[in-house]
Amino acid sequence: MKYNFNEIEAKWQKFWKDNQTFRADNNSERPKFYVLDMFPYPSGAGLHVGHPLGYIASDIYARYMRHKGYNVLHPMGYDSFGLPAEQYAIQTGQHPAKTTEENIKTYRRQLDQIGFSFDWSREVRTSDPGYYKWTQWIFIQLYESYYCKDADAARPVQELVRVFEKEGNAKINAACDDEVFQFSANEWNQYSEAEKQKVLAFYRLTFLSDTEVNWCPALGTVLANDEIVNGLSERGGHPVVRKKMKQWSMRISAYAQRLLDGLEKLDWPQPLKDAQTNWIGRSEGASIKFKVLGKAGENEWIEVFTTRPDTIFGVSFMTLAPEHPLVQKITAAEYLDEVNAYINATSKRSERDRMSDVKTITGQFTGAYAEHPFTGKPVPIWIGDYVLAGYGTGAVMAVPCGDQRDYDFAKHFGIEIPNIFAGIDISEHACEDKNVSIANSDFISGYPAKKAVQLVIEELEKRKIGKGKINYRLRDAVFSRQRYWGEPFPVYYKGDLPQIIDSAYLPITLPEVEKYLPTEDGKPPLGNATHWAWDTMSNSVVQNNRIDQETVFPLELNTMPGWAGSSWYFNRYMDATNVADFAGNEALNYWKDVDLYIGGSEHATGHLLYSRFWQKFLFDKGLVPVDEYAKKLINQGMILGTSAFVYRIEGSNEFVSHGLISDKKVQALHVNVSLVNASNELDLEQFKNSRVEYKNAGFLLEGGKYYVGREVEKMSKSKYNVVSPDDICDAYGADTLRLYEMFLGPLEQAKPWNTAGITGVSSFIKKLWRLFFNEEHEFFVSDESPDKDELKTLHKTIKKVDQDIADFSFNTSVSSFMIAVNELIALQCNKRAILEPLTVLISPYAPHIAEELWHLLGHRESIATAAFPVYNEQYLVELVKNYPVSFNGKLRFTLELPLDLSVQEIEKEVLAHPKTQQILEGRSPKKIIIVPGKIVNIVG
């Protein structure tokens, strides 16, 4: 019988499907284990060989845990809202739902052919109304909540209202907008409904506000900070400008400290945790108020945040961000023109300019002064764009001797630089070292800086002009997108006040539109819908009532961003078909959290932060049982493509072979890797036919051949270096693809794909197959008991593979399989007692061939779901007990010998020792390593 992988793979994939082999049960005697992949966006290009890497690893782990006796949840779905489908719709008029559906079909076919053990009965799609109903529902829960700092948890806004009614907001300790002001119960009760709503928006966890946003004119939408790369949009690379817009935001900043604290208990990669820590950016310091001097600034205070309150006596000026609200108020009449000119100039500078040009120092004096809180001296107030409006208070107290930027600014504008550090020379640059003593500083002179920080904070608090403060870099997340293909908000407007549509009427589904572009008057694409508001209103707000034009209020026309649906999907899998709840309590309490999450590190400060935020919120509301949803996380590395290049002589249609370029002026052009063989030779005929302009191209050849240049790059369609898993499965089979992807290198590392190397794994699979067949190609395994060498091979493979999977070193376990098979071939071993456990051992990696062999070995049940002894520790213990074979071929023992022996004499003694003889069993050792005085190593 020949190894026919196409037949075998199709057969077992069908078997799994027919028998629903991988359906997970929400009730089980067995312990649960939840293995999750980051679900993909189904793009039109389909999968390339890089995509399944993480899925293969998680699948191996899921299958392994099933063998270990766990009830495994291993689901898959699609993050199916997104920009590409929408852009395709704009170009072609094709409804995004339709292209998405088609793309999903392709993905599903590609995933199925690799033989994943997903429980497809739990599939989710974020663009499915049955799913986004609950995304909208969670949005409503956020809207109805505020963050209580005393309880350190989200609480209903209704509680807040009750307190306001009784005692105003003086005692409220909540995460809220900076603009919030103090009011009494009396004042509150006299507010109009509109005024009350405006105040409540300062507290809600999702709220509407005028936000300075990253507006991308080319895409017609707002982008989050993590969707911008170097001042350009991540998608498409279009320029991005700052603009004020009314936007929904998520008060993620309320959770900054808990998001930080939560990291400690997570088994996540350190780089990823570091990235989140830096993104949250906690810094400890003080906020200090400076009184503005002079008439213009009467009763105005400038609040600054500083991490170095100990340097307060070194302040020689202040700098405000050009956008700071006080700038207009305090600027002296004679400086007004210059200040306005400066503000104008900086607002024109795009983010990109500002970033690429950090060195240039710009600023403008306002003519105003503030009073130093301790010395009373006037401090000049400047504006400068090195101060960011978005961080802290948008104002800094400048201490040129202690901060290099302040130092540069002072030098540039000729401002004095007082020295407040004992014995430090500041003539060249500022001293940012915290391990110094403070001098010339009144009551903190002579104290070390760290102590001085405390003293200053105490003094500030005593005088009520400042306090110790912790600041976070983490900004609230903008939650509105001017797009069609996203979740609609369950919101309509009365005037400019948002109203929530009662959750009983969810989902608010997307309307049909003629065009997917923004409307001509600049409204988001949903503005193109003609009957939407009417339909939605008649369905919900005024349901069962006759409605007329007056009761049809405008709906929110923005949609939610891509990260909305992906922020809670892991909970939905637990109970994916529940129509009454986002997931039932029983299911949530059974599965609780993800035990292993595998996905790319590019989501470090996006999805992985937002989803933690939502999970904590849901936890606060008592809706989920745990406040961190993924215990362990692994980042799989990218599989890179090996691009091929042809070199065209500039200004001609002549192509030079790679070796002949020397100093010719050439232009490197990507050429499709399928036109190049393993020796880098280009197929000239196919190349000429690949494009019209190549038809009559000339070639400078090396030995009659055209050699291409190679470079390792990200795999992408535009670089013509994409390798499709379909082709690999057709040529070598899914099991070989799975093994090879693991064999390429460590899971977490980026590594280049090289199709040529697959033959090694492919021939290994064929050899494995042949172990079970005799020379007449008939299935034949013997029932003889195994000998010592055969057992040794089996034991060491079991031990190595088991350990490797636990360490996620899948690459080395593939090597162990290869060694095992080679050794068994050399031993001519065809014994059931060896081959059967080996089949189980290999089944997570190569499930199809394992099923087939298992079947041939006479088993009727699928190998995939039963708990098997090979992966059971007890089994290992028994094996070792029965056959005490050394696993690693090395054994150490202590042997006391006289010191004056020669090396040869020691060798003799060692060889003669009974323990040595026991190990060697008559064989002679390859080498004996002797280090006089201490250690003897025998390698045999």
Place this chain on the structure above:
RNA sequence: GCUCGGGUGGUGGAAAGGUAGACACGUUGGACUUAAAAUCCAAUGGGCAGAAAUGCCCGUGCGGGUUCAAGUCCCGCCCCGAGUACCA
């Protein structure tokens, strides 16, 4: 600039502080073939000596250190990659 990773043969990569280069690709030679593919066998870090078996020396980015023993641990550099970016 800061924060993380990482530098090992022609290539991908293995190595509890203990035979560096497992396993594979590639290359070379051989077997089987009319031939090719496939398959199998052998060699393959560099250098020196030898007819050969074999022996010796040098080798994990660079310079130091700890240790009987360092790719691995410590200190100081250099280079590459990723993230972040005027965060007060």
